[in-house]
Amino acid sequence: MARFIDELKRSHRCGELRLDHVGQEVVLFGWVHTYRDLGGCVFIDLRDREGITQVVFEPQVNADTHKVADTLRKEWVIGVRGKVRDRGTMRNPKMDTGDIEVTGVELMIFNQSPTPPFEIEDDPRTNEELRLQYRFLDLRRPRVQKLFKLRHNVAQATRRYFDEHGFLEIETPMIVKYTPGGARNFIVPSRLHAGQFYALAESPQLYKQMLMVSGFDRYFQIVKCFRDEDLRIDRQPEFTQIDVEMSFINQDDLFGMIEGLMVNIFKAGLGVDLTERYPGGKFPRLDFYEAMEKYGSDKPDLRFALEHTDLTAITVEHEGGGIPFFGDVAQKFKNGEYRLDLPEAIIKALVIPASAGFSRADVDAFETVVKQNGGKGLARAKVAPDGTWTQSPFKKWATDAYREAVNAQTGAQPGDTILFQVGPEARVHVIMANLRVHIAKKMGLIPETGSGGDWNLSWVVAPPIFEREEDGGWAAAHHAFTRPYDEDLDLIENDPGKVRCYRYDLVLNGFEIGGGSIRLHDPEVQARVFNTLGLDGEEAERLFGFLLKALRYGAPPHGGIALGLDRIAMLLGETNSIRDVVSFPKTQKATDLLTDCPDPVSDDQLADVHIRTVIPKKD
RNA sequence: GCGGUGGUAGUUAAGUUGGUUAUAACGCCGGCCUGUCACGCCGGAGGCCGCGGGUUCGAGUCCCGUCCACCGCGCCA
Numbered sequence: 233m234a235r236f237i238d239e240l241k242r243s244h245r246c247g248e249l250r251l252d253h254v255g256q257e258v259v260l261f262g263w264v265h266t267y268r269d270l271g272g273c274v275f276i277d278l279r280d281r282e283g284i285t286q287v288v289f290e291p292q293v294n295a296d297t298h299k300v301a302d303t304l305r306k307e308w309v310i311g312v313r314g315k316v317r318d319r320g321t322m323r324n325p326k327m328d329t330g331d332i333e334v335t336g337v338e339l340m341i342f343n344q345s346p347t348p349p350f351e352i353e354d355d356p357r358t359n360e361e362l363r364l365q366y367r368f369l370d371l372r373r374p375r376v377q378k379l380f381k382l383r384h385n386v387a388q389a390t391r392r393y394f395d396e397h398g399f400l401e402i403e404t405p406m407i408v409k410y411t412p413g414g415a416r417n418f419i420v421p422s423r424l425h426a427g428q429f430y431a432l433a434e435s436p437q438l439y440k441q442m443l444m445v446s447g448f449d450r451y452f453q454i455v456k457c458f459r460d461e462d463l464r465i466d467r468q469p470e471f472t473q474i475d476v477e478m479s480f481i482n483q484d485d486l487f488g489m490i491e492g493l494m495v496n497i498f499k500a501g502l503g504v505d506l507t508e509r510y511p512g513g514k515f516p517r518l519d520f521y522e523a524m525e526k527y528g529s530d531k532p533d534l535r536f537a538l539e540h541t542d543l544t545a546i547t548v549e550h551e552g553g554g555i556p557f558f559g560d561v562a563q564k565f566k567n568g569e570y571r572l573d574l575p576e577a578i579i580k581a582l583v584i585p586a587s588a589g590f591s592r593a594d595v596d597a598f599e600t601v602v603k604q605n606g607g608k609g610l611a612r613a614k615v616a617p618d619g620t621w622t623q624s625p626f627k628k629w630a631t632d633a634y635r636e637a638v639n640a641q642t643g644a645q646p647g648d649t650i651l652f653q654v655g656p657e658a659r660v661h662v663i664m665a666n667l668r669v670h671i672a673k674k675m676g677l678i679p680e681t682g683s684g685g686d687w688n689l690s691w692v693v694a695p696p697i698f699e700r701e702e703d704g705g706w707a708a709a710h711h712a713f714t715r716p717y718d719e720d721l722d723l724i725e726n727d728p729g730k731v732r733c734y735r736y737d738l739v740l741n742g743f744e745i746g747g748g749s750i751r752l753h754d755p756e757v758q759a760r761v762f763n764t765l766g767l768d769g770e771e772a773e774r775l776f777g778f779l780l781k782a783l784r785y786g787a788p789p790h791g792g793i794a795l796g797l798d799r800i801a802m803l804l805g806e807t808n809s810i811r812d813v814v815s816f817p818k819t820q821k822a823t824d825l826l827t828d829c830p831d832p833v834s835d836d837q838l839a840d841v842h843i844r845t846v847i848p849k850k851d
Numbered sequence: 852g853c854g855g856u857g858g859u860a861g862u863u864a865a866g867u868u869g870g871u872u873a874u875a876a877c878g879c880c881g882g883c884c885u886g887u888c889a890c891g892c893c894g895g896a897g898g899c900c901g902c903g904g905g906u907u908c909g910a911g912u913c914c915c916g917u918c919c920a921c922c923g924c925g926c927c928a
Contacts, residue, residue, distance in 0.1 A: 272885025286888070306878095324888055347879060350862055357863055357877090361920045414928040434927095461927045462852095604855065606924050662924075699928095710928045735928095747928095820921065 236261075236311035236340040247283015251331050253316040258334060260285060261342075263372065264308045265352065274301045276336075278312065279352075281377050285329045287312050289336040297339045307345040307352065307369075313338040360811070364825040367816055379813050382501050383801040387454055389500030390474055390797075393493050399450040399476070404439035406432060406456065412775060414711070415459035418469075421841035432458035435794060438779050440477040441713070441751060444790040445782045449479045454797065463820045466743065466799055466810045470818075474800075476748070477792030483734050483750055486791055487691060490738065490746070491515055493795075494689065501804045504687065515738075520695035528580070528665035530695065533742025534688045536677035538668050541642040543579040543652075545572060546634075553634025555626050561654060579654045580664050581638065586647030588675045592623060595649060601670045602653070607663040611652040615644045623649075669742060678741075681808035689740050697733035698764060706764050710735050713779070714749040715791075716757065724760050734791065745800050748793030753783060 233239065236259075243258045262280035269275075276287045289301035304310065314334040324330030349366055350358035354375040363370040370376065391401065410417055410431040417431035435457045443451050453475045460469060474493075478486060491513045498504040507513045523532050526539040548566065552559025561570070561577050570576045584590060599610040613624035619639055621627050630638075644650050651667065653660045672678050678686075697716050699709040706728050708714075716724065720731040734750035752758050758780075762772045773780060801813040811817035818824055838844065 266888080268887050268890050270885055270887060270890075271883065273887085274885095275887050275890085277888075288886080290885070292885095319886090322886055322888090327888080330888085347861070351878075359858085359863090359920070361858090362862085364920090416927085437928095459927065462925085464927085465922070467927070600855085601923095604923055606854085659924095666923085708928060712928085714928095819919090821919085823919095825920090 235338075236313075236342075240311065240313055240338075245282035246278050246280045246285040247328055249285055249316055249329050249332050249334070251318060254318045254332060256316050257313065258316055259311065259313050260287070260334065261311045262309070263352075264304050264306055264310060266306065267304050269302060274298065274304070276301065276304060276310075276312075278310070278334075279372075279374070281381075283328055283374075286324075286327070286333040287314060287336045288333050289339070293335055294337055297336055300339050300341070301336060304341070305344070305347070307348050307372075309342040309345070311340040311342065312336050361819075361825065364811075364817070364819065367826045371815065376812065379801065379805045379807065380815070382805050383797070383813055385500045386497050386801055386804065387797065389496045390452075390454065390493065393496045394450075394452040394476075397450070397489065397492075399452045400448055401453055402443060402448065402451050403453060404433070404436040404443075404455070406458075408433045408439075409778075411438065413708070415461055418458050418460045421843050423841050426842040434459050435473060436475050437711070437794075438776075440475060440792060441779060441787075441790065442782045444477055444479045444751075445785060445787045447479075447788075449788075451478075451792075452476045463818070463822060465808065466802065468798065468810055468814055468817055469822050471810070471814075472797040474746075474795040474797050475792070476794070477790060479788040479790040481789070481791060483693075483736065483791065486748070486750070486793060487515075487736070490793055490795070494738075497800065498687070498804070501801075506687065506689070509687065510689070515689045515691055517691045517693050518739075520692055520732075523692050524661060527668065528661035528663075529742075530692055531737060531739045531742060531744040532665070532692075533669055533672070533678065534690055534739075535684070535686045535741055536672045538582065538672055538677070540664050540668065541581045541583070543581050543638060543641060544575060544577075546637050546641055547579050548572070550631065550634040550637060553629075553638070554631040555629045555634075558654065575657055577655060578657045578660050579652065580660050581642050581653075582651045582664055582668060582671070583642050583644045584649045584651065584671060584675075586645070586649075588671075590649070590674070594674070595651075598651070598667060598671065601667050602663050605663045605666050606659055607653065607655070610667075611654075612649055613638075613652075614649045615639060615646050617646045619646070621650075626652075682806040683741055683803065687740065689738065692737045692739055693735075694732040695735050696729060697731045697735070697761070698728040700729065705766055708761075708765060709733075710747075710749060712761060712765060712767075712776070713752050713758070715752040715754075716761070721757065721760075724757075724764055728764050736793070738793070738795065740800075740803055743799055743803060744796075745803070746793050746795035748791065750789075750791035753787045753789055755780075755784065758783075 240259045242261050244260060246260055246262050249258065260278055262278040265277040265279035265284055267274060267276050272291065274289045277284050278287050289298045291298040312334065314336045316332050317335050319331060319333050348369050349362055352369060352372045354373060356363060407420055407430045410419065410429065415434045417434055420430040420432060422428045422430060436453060436455055440451055455473055455475050456470055457473050458470050463469065478489065495506045495513045498506045520530060523530055525542055528540055547553060547558050548562045552562040558579060561579065564570045565572060595612060602610045611625050613621035613626055616622050619636065621630060621635060638650065642650055653663050673680055678684055696709055697714055698706040701707045714733045714735050717732045723731045736748060737744050738746040752761065798810050798813055802810050805813060816824065816826060823829065
């Protein structure tokens with residue numbers, strides 16, 4: 233019978249003890265955070281997931297215990313029995329438990345530890361590669377443990393909220409049929425069916441729609457999803473969605489339900505009351521086209537303005553305004569090669585106010601951002617007191633009329649600098665959107681990372697249902713089962729690019745934290761959508777037959793959304809990396825440095841699943 | 852697939868025009884110390900300069916290749 237664990241049970245967590253506990257005998261378990269050996273007495277900061285308590289070992293209390301305490305080193309795991317004592321004049325106001333200490337009477341060393349490769353401290357001075365190799369140590373950092381507690385609180389608030397609103401949590405398969413389109417799937421070979429494959433679910437999308445047909449009415453699930461795509465700072469190959477679907481609702485009903493969820497999540501995660509900022513808990517809605525025009529992004533950060541100005545129309549009007557390259561573009565619009573309503577190329581501007589106080593060199597540096605986003609360069613013009621342009625490649629070209637028109641359109645004042653981008657629409661938008669955020673950070677309008685205490689939520693609504701493919705055909709901008717706006721139905725055949733749909737994204741401080749749609753349950757409209765996509769009935773049947781069949785058997789009107797739990801935890805946790813809120817994350821090349829994965833498997837294992845590998849040779 | 856940044860003691864970094872034995876701080880080890888809490892003081896150990904080629908009398912430094920990590924573009928309905 234071991235003395236500690238079997239007889240002496242943990243009485244408190246480290247971080248819990250206060251002046252109220254003075255005089256009590258306590259038993260604490262934890263890791264040695266630091267030790268300070270003063271010769272006569274030994275101080276230990278003992279750490280568990282709830283905090284740190286100072287334990288002092290003195291020879292006059294127990295000479296044997298003191299002798300053992302003398303050998304303790306960082307990250308050893310110990311148990312301590314002792315008495316809580318008021319520190320009196322020696323209190324430490326920097327510690328939550330700084331008013332008290334525990335005098336160690338009895339001590340047990342459960343396990344020693346080698347010197348850790350980096351120190352367990354909040355400020356991670358060590359590079360991430362090493363921290364991921366020792367993720368079990370990295371996770372001991374108090375700040376990281378707080379993030380996981382936050383994530384837990386968000387998840388629990390979600391479950392409570394949906395339960396209270398009559399939702400059922402239903403699990404759906406992860407090993408699923410491969411369906412084309414969208415993200416690349418991880419594939420899973422079948423042992424029982426030679427040469428055939430499952431896919432790992434990229435989302436429960438199709439299943440949750442079938443659950444609506446089944447009559448479950450309100451469904452949610454906190455569920456892992458898998459996508460075999462390249463990673464970013466806010467993307468992991470496996471990630472967690474709060475997946476939701478509802479029947480007999482419209483877009484407003486769905487928004488109301490999710491707004492309520494977000495209010496609960498913020499309350500549980502941060503203690504923040506969103507209804508103070510958004511009376512009635514309603515988030516503003518931003519039209520997709522307006523978002524693209526003003527911010528070049530379908531997930532704009534609305535904590536600051538710095539809006540873009542589209543100069544395409546006035547440039548065409550001024551036939552390029554005397555600027556050679558603009559003239560070429562304007563000509564293509566004139567002769568009908570480009571269309572203003574579906575532009576191949578656009579010209580956009582962004583005004584940096586004089587008050588930003590940027591030097592010429594500062595503005596030069598913005599060109600790096602442009603190039604990083606695939607742009608060629610960054611033309612600019614500083615507005616002189618008389619309205620003319622200086623520091624500009626356009627200085628000698630631009631006609632007075634064009635210059636004045638641009639100044640007026642952008643609202644640029646003397647001292648301001650106008651930045652220009654011209655090129656394919658999507659490229660210009662990416663460049664200008666990233667430039668806008670970059671400049672806002674440099675101007676101090678938003679912090680480099682984190683919210684700055686500013687939680688700006690909005691819905692981005694009414695995007696087009698179709699987007700043009702390179703071959704001139706049409707593809708589903710999101711998925712083929714999104715309900716178009718009734719008033720746009722006539723355009724499905726005539727002008728597909730203009731058909732808006734009930735698709736929506738929830739955006740928080742420039743991050744898409746969720747997206748969904750009202751589903752198309754009318755078979756007649758569905759057929760027309762397929763037709764525009766170039767899918768005949770047979771082809772559609774082959775690809776989505778199981779869903780189409782289900783929808784024929786009495787599908788209720790329904791719609792839903794999926795929220796990114798990782799991203800929500802990341803943002804509420806004021807960290808800029810999704811890896812900080814994933815317990816065992818993958819690197820940017822999708823490897824796990826801790827377990828060294830992926831890994832080759834044996835020929836026997838491959839034979840079991842009827843697979844032969846072909847490794848590409850490098851030349 | 853493409854572009855950018857980085858890789859030097861356990862860790863974080865410095866390292867000049869290519870030139871003697873590659874520095875510092877923290878950590879680690881040993882000693883002293885009964886009120887520390889970034890404890891202090893004294894002493895010590897610790898290096899395949901990511902890896903492989905090349906140039907050179909001589910390479911951490913220059914050139915070529917390669918690997919790893921990070922950031923972005925493409926991609927992610």
